Structure formats: structure tokens, C-alpha cells
Amino acid sequence: MNKFLCSAFAAALLTATALPTSAFAMQEASQADIIVTAQHQKMWDKGSKLESEGLTAMEKAKKKLISFSADVVNAQNKRDSARAQAENANAEFRNLTASIPYFSDPEEAARWARQVDKAAGEWAKYSDRRMDGREELDKSSKKQIKAQAEVDKAQAKIDQGRALKAEAERLSRFDRAR
Structure with a gap:
């Protein structure tokens, strides 16, 4: 059970740190000068x-x-x-x-x-x-x-x-x- 909580905590921690990064990347992509879809x-x-x-x-x-x-x-x-x-x-x-x-x-x-x-x-x-x-x-x-x-x-x-x-x-x- 302890291992599961540690894994869940690690997953939550990774998700929390990854979200701002991906949000920042999305924000930068929307601010780029030229964005054209395929x-x-x-x-x-x-x-x-x-x-x-x-x-x-x-x-x-x-x-x-x-x-x-x-x-x-x-x-x-x-x-x-x-x-x-x-x-x-x-x-x-x-x-x-x-x-x-x-x-x-x-x-x-x-x-x-x-x-x-x-x-x-x-x-x-x-x-x-x-x-x-x-x-x-x-x-x-x-x-x-x-x-x-x-x-x-x-x-x-x-x-x-x-x-x-x-x-x-x-x-x-x-x-x-x-």
C-alpha cells in the first residue's frame, strides 16, 4: 500500500509539474507569429x-x-x-x-x-x-x-x-x- 501511495504521489507530482510546462508550451504556440494548420x-x-x-x-x-x-x-x-x-x-x-x-x-x-x-x-x-x-x-x-x-x-x-x-x-x- 505504501508503494501505491508513493507511486500515486509521484504521479500527482509529475502531473502538477508537467501541466504548467504544457500550458506554457501551448501558450507559446498560440503566440507564435505564423501558425498554419496542415x-x-x-x-x-x-x-x-x-x-x-x-x-x-x-x-x-x-x-x-x-x-x-x-x-x-x-x-x-x-x-x-x-x-x-x-x-x-x-x-x-x-x-x-x-x-x-x-x-x-x-x-x-x-x-x-x-x-x-x-x-x-x-x-x-x-x-x-x-x-x-x-x-x-x-x-x-x-x-x-x-x-x-x-x-x-x-x-x-x-x-x-x-x-x-x-x-x-x-x-x-x-x-x-x-
Whole structure:
């Protein structure tokens, strides 16, 4: 009988010490950040995969976007610089040709003609550069828009993955609550 009481006492003592430990473990499990039941694990995995793919795509897309944005700025600078230079050359040409001066010798006339020719050449050159800059700007802007669309698509993938993970977690909590 003594052995039985000792065994019962030992069992009660073990139970008393084990209960707080198991209760603590259950409490920690309920406080964990992410708890998904096996039933919703597939949804969680799909969401995790989508989020991971989205983050990878986002990194690549942002690099492209930065590069294409720099191209846009460079094309704008080229266009604007060429426009200003073309306007200056145009003004110089108009100033030289506003009234034809009287020349006392052919060398003076030839010098004036060279100045007019130089101004007209610069005007044409910078007008062409302005057009090139505008074309580059159009191309760069299109690439920038596509890169922004890739960033948006990657963000949507990340959001979709996170939503699936949150839904799997919510459903798992709901299942445990029942």
C-alpha cells in the first residue's frame, strides 16, 4: 500500500509539474507569429512562393526602372541642351541676315558669308540633335513605363502572396478556435 501511495504521489507530482510546462508550451504556440494548420499549408506555401518570386522580380524591375529613368533624364538634357543651342544659332543667323550689310571688298563679303553659313550649319546641327534627343526621350520614356509596369506587377505578386499567407493563417486560427 505504501508503494501505491508513493507511486500515486509521484504521479500527482509529475502531473502538477508537467501541466504548467504544457500550458506554457501551448501558450507559446498560440503566440507564435505564423501558425498554419496542415489543411491550409498548401495555401501558405503558394503565398510564400508568390511573395518570394515577387520580391525577386521587384529587385530586377527596380534596377531596370532606375536605369531607364536615368536614360530619360539624359535624353531630356540632350533635347533641352540642343534646343537652347539651336535657338542661339537661329538668333545668330537671323541677326546676321536681318539686313544685308554693305561690303567694301569681296573678302569682307566672304567673311560675312562664312559667318552666315556657320550659323545656318549650327542651327541645322542642333535642330537635328534636338530631334534625336526627342526620339531618345520617347524611347526611354516607353522603356521607363514598361519598367514601372514590371515594378507594379511584382508588387501585385507580393501582395497576392501575402494575402494568401494571411488567409491561410486566418483560416487556421478559425479552425483551431472551433
